[in-house]
Amino acid sequence: MDKLRRIMLIVAYDGTAYHGWQVQDNGETIEGELNKALHALTGEEIAVIGASRTDAGVHGLCNRAVFDTEATIPAERFADAINTFLPEDIRVRESMEVDADFHPRKCATHKTYEYRIDCEKIANPLMARYAWHVKGPLDVDKMKMAAQVLVGEHDFTSFCSVNGVTLTNVRTVYNVDIIEEKEHIIVVRITGNGFLYNMVRIIVGTLVQVGMGRIDCARMRDILEACDRTKAGMTAPANGLTLVKIEDV
Amino acid sequence: MDKLRRIMLIVAYDGTAYHGWQVQDNGETIEGELNKALHALTGEEIAVIGASRTDAGVHGLCNRAVFDTEATIPAERFADAINTFLPEDIRVRESMEVDADFHPRKCATHKTYEYRIDCEKIANPLMARYAWHVKGPLDVDKMKMAAQVLVGEHDFTSFCSVNGVTLTNVRTVYNVDIIEEKEHIIVVRITGNGFLYNMVRIIVGTLVQVGMGRIDCARMRDILEACDRTKAGMTAPANGLTLVKIEDV
Numbered sequence: 001m002d003k004l005r006r007i008m009l010i011v012a013y014d015g016t017a018y019h020g021w022q023v024q025d026n027g028e029t030i031e032g033e034l035n036k037a038l039h040a041l042t043g044e045e046i047a048v049i050g051a052s053r054t055d056a057g058v059h060g061l062c063n064r065a066v067f068d069t070e071a072t073i074p075a076e077r078f079a080d081a082i083n084t085f086l087p088e089d090i091r092v093r094e095s096m097e098v099d100a101d102f103h104p105r106k107c108a109t110h111k112t113y114e115y116r117i118d119c120e121k122i123a124n125p126l127m128a129r130y131a132w133h134v135k136g137p138l139d140v141d142k143m144k145m146a147a148q149v150l151v152g153e154h155d156f157t158s159f160c161s162v163n164g165v166t167l168t169n170v171r172t173v174y175n176v177d178i179i180e181e182k183e184h185i186i187v188v189r190i191t192g193n194g195f196l197y198n199m200v201r202i203i204v205g206t207l208v209q210v211g212m213g214r215i216d217c218a219r220m221r222d223i224l225e226a227c228d229r230t231k232a233g234m235t236a237p238a239n240g241l242t243l244v245k246i247e248d249v
Numbered sequence: 250m251d252k253l254r255r256i257m258l259i260v261a262y263d264g265t266a267y268h269g270w271q272v273q274d275n276g277e278t279i280e281g282e283l284n285k286a287l288h289a290l291t292g293e294e295i296a297v298i299g300a301s302r303t304d305a306g307v308h309g310l311c312n313r314a315v316f317d318t319e320a321t322i323p324a325e326r327f328a329d330a331i332n333t334f335l336p337e338d339i340r341v342r343e344s345m346e347v348d349a350d351f352h353p354r355k356c357a358t359h360k361t362y363e364y365r366i367d368c369e370k371i372a373n374p375l376m377a378r379y380a381w382h383v384k385g386p387l388d389v390d391k392m393k394m395a396a397q398v399l400v401g402e403h404d405f406t407s408f409c410s411v412n413g414v415t416l417t418n419v420r421t422v423y424n425v426d427i428i429e430e431k432e433h434i435i436v437v438r439i440t441g442n443g444f445l446y447n448m449v450r451i452i453v454g455t456l457v458q459v460g461m462g463r464i465d466c467a468r469m470r471d472i473l474e475a476c477d478r479t480k481a482g483m484t485a486p487a488n489g490l491t492l493v494k495i496e497d498v
Contacts, residue, residue, distance in 0.1 A: 014374045059375055079371060089374045122328065125263045125338045126308055126379065126491070242375070 006102055007075055009034070009048070009065045009082070010094040016129055016239065017089060020056040021063065023047075030054075030090060034065055037085035041078075042071040051104035051246055052111060055198070057238030059130065062093070062246055064104040110174060112191040112245035115204045115236065120184040131185065132204075132240035138186060138211030140178055146210040146217040147176035147188070149224055150203060157227035159203050160196035161235070169196055169227075178207070191245075198235055206233030256324055257347045258283070258297070258314045258331070263338040265378055265488065269305040270312065272296075279303075279339060283314055286334035290327075291320040300353035300495055301360060304447070306487030308379065311342070311495055313353040359423060361440040361494035364453045364485065369433040380434065381453075381489035387435060387460030389427055395459045395466040396425035396437070398473055399452060406476035408452050409445035410484070418445055418476075427456070440494075447484055455482030 011030065019027035023035070031050055038046040051064035073081055078095035086092070118127045119136030127133075150159075150173050157169040173192040181187045188204050206223065209215040215223075215233055223231045260279065268276030272284070280299055287295040300313035322330055327344035335341070367376045368385030376382075399408075399422050406418040422441040430436045437453050455472065458464040464472075464482055472480045 012371075012374050014377070061373070061375065083371065088372070088377060091371050091374050093369075093371050120342075122261075122332065122340050122342050123337075124310070125261050125340050126310065128263070128337060129378070130375065 004068050004070055004100075005075065006066060006068050006098050006100050007078055008096055008098045008102065008104070009067075009078065009092045011063045011065055012061045012091050012093050013059060013063070014089040014129070015054060015057050015059045018056065020054060020058070021050050021060075022053045027056075030060070030063070031065070033086060033090055034082070034092075037082050038067060038069075040085045041073075041081055042069055044069060044071065049104060051109070052243055054241075054243055055201075055238050059239075059242040061242060061244050063243055064246060066098065066102060066104050068100075107248055110191050110193065110245075110247045110249055111195065111243065112189065112247075113195070113200045114242050114244045115188040115190075115200060116181075116240045116242075117186040117188070117204075117208065118184060119186060124184075127185070129239060130242070132208075132237050134208055134212075136184065138208065139213065140180060140186065140211065142213075142217040143186075143188075143207045143211045144178045146207055146215075146220040147178055147203075149220040150176055154224055155227050156196055156199055156224075158223050158229055158232045159199045159206070160229060161198040161202070162229055171196065171199070176203070189244075200241060201236045201238065202229075202232050202234075204236040204240070208236065209233040253317050253319055253349075254324065255315060255317050255347050255349050255351055256327055257345055257351065257353070258316075258327065258341045259343040260312045260314055261310045261340050261342050262308060262312070263378070264303060264306050264308045266338060267305065269303060269307070270299050270309075271302045276305075279309070279312070280314070282335060282339055283331070283341075286331045287316060287318075289334045290322075290330055291318055293318060293320065298353060300358070301492055303490075303492055304450075304487050308488075308491040310491060310493050312492055313495060315347065315351060315353050317349075356497055359440050359442065359494075359496045359498050360444065360492065361438065361496075362444070362449045363491050363493045364437040364439075364449060364489045365430070365491075366435045366437070366453075366457065366489060367433060368435060373433075376434065378488060379491070381457075381486050383457055383461075385433065387457065388462065389429060389435065389460065391462075391466045392435075392437075392456045392460040393427045395456055395464075395469040396427055396452075398469040399425055403473055404476050405445055405448055405473075407472050407478055407481045408448045408455070409478060410447040410451070411478055420444065420448070425452070438493075449490060450485045450487065451478075451481050451483075453485040453489070457485065458482040 116131035123133035
């Protein structure tokens with residue numbers, strides 16, 4: 001038997017056509033496409049382990065997938081080799097060998113998501129796949145004030161969909177930046193040590209309602225401390241969300 | 250009979266799904282979708298006149314469509330009203346009444362196109378609809394030098410597909426800017442008084458070959474003066490191109 005190596009892939013994808021990252025019985029997924037491509041390439045039955053199980057319709061620029069293989073392809077060459085078996089809306093950007101005990105969800109990481117909001121009066125069709133259209137204007141200063149309440153270690157139960165199952169809802173948010181990227185395009189950029197189910201989308205939905213004046217920004221602390229999903233705002237749609245960075249710290 | 254008014258629409262579209270602007274026997278077009286939506290809205294048989302007949306797969310942020318109607322809808326309200334009948338990848342951004350003799354192709358205008366190039370080693374799937382993936386690196390300084398040769402009034406026959414039919418191939422290019430928009434994304438932004446068939450795409454294809462070192466930038470003037478399509482470079486694919494501005498001057 002050839003030596004077993006653990007390989008990590010850095011994966012970018014347009015999530016529009018997929019039922020999310022994680023393999024499901026019905027519908028195509030990013031993980032499923034990676035497993036199929038790796039099988040076609042190596043002949044082995046491979047089930048990758050991902051760093052972030054992004055939802056249906058969410059995009060990724062740098063998700064991580066790890067797998068073990070006996071294939072003798074040089075680690076750095078996996079990227080180009082797998083891409084020839086993948087659909088064009090999924091691209092492996094890099095591949096490298098990692099330690100045999102490396103697990104992409106168990107290492108301490110900082111994850112950064114960006115959420116794009118198109119607040120032009122009429123939606124820009126060139127942004128429609130990657131931004132949530134919200135009839136503006138939004139009060140960005142109020143959104144920034146409300147966002148600062150979230151920074152730090154908190155129980156984020158108010159910003160977690162009820163069907164999320166986790167041991168603890170305590171997470172640390174390092175940064176929430178509200179950036180006016182260009183005219184009518186606002187980006188919410190959030191970095192944390194991990195995110196609960198739908199957490200970024202509920203944070204963005206709540207911040208947008210603050211920006212519209214429908215939620216008073218002074219209420220943000222009460223919403224957080226209530227640990228009650230019904231106190232927060234709406235869940236923003238998936239298409240505006242992109243996983244942009246994962247850093248080991 | 251109600252008074253006939255001439256209305257102008259400012260139209261944005263993602264061209265990916267369309268066979269270009271102009272109505273064709275086979276396949277859906279932007280113009281065809283506008284005509285259908287206007288018929289549904291007004292009950293009249295309407296054939297809009299466009300400012301720029303963009304090719305299949307080319308995008309627009311501000312194309313213009315003009316039509317005459319007896320409908321009594323206030324001119325500014327047409328935009329929202331038509332959008333309810335249009336697919337989401339076409340949006341009317343504004344509507345206004347214009348003079349009865351206004352023709353969108355006969356007024357003296359400056360048109361600006363942007364062409365996006367993704368020169369990352371592996372294509373970014375989030376740019377794939379709107380950028381041409383070219384394995385970099387490109388020498389941007391050489392591209393800028395070559396581009397300056399095109400500025401001014403010239404016969405652009407070398408940069409026109411042979412099946413283009415026009416009275417004269419003389420056009421004026423006011424600006425060609427090569428912009429490093431972000432890491433690995435280069436934008437060619439070109440403003441002129443009009444463009445021949447495939448002209449922007451052949452200019453970009455040639456500039457990219459200059460950036461790759463396959464065409465010497467010192468040859469650009471000879472290529473222009475040859476008035477011979479076979480002397481210029483390749484035609485860049487449609488998906489990277491967007492009509493971004495039309496200005497009356």
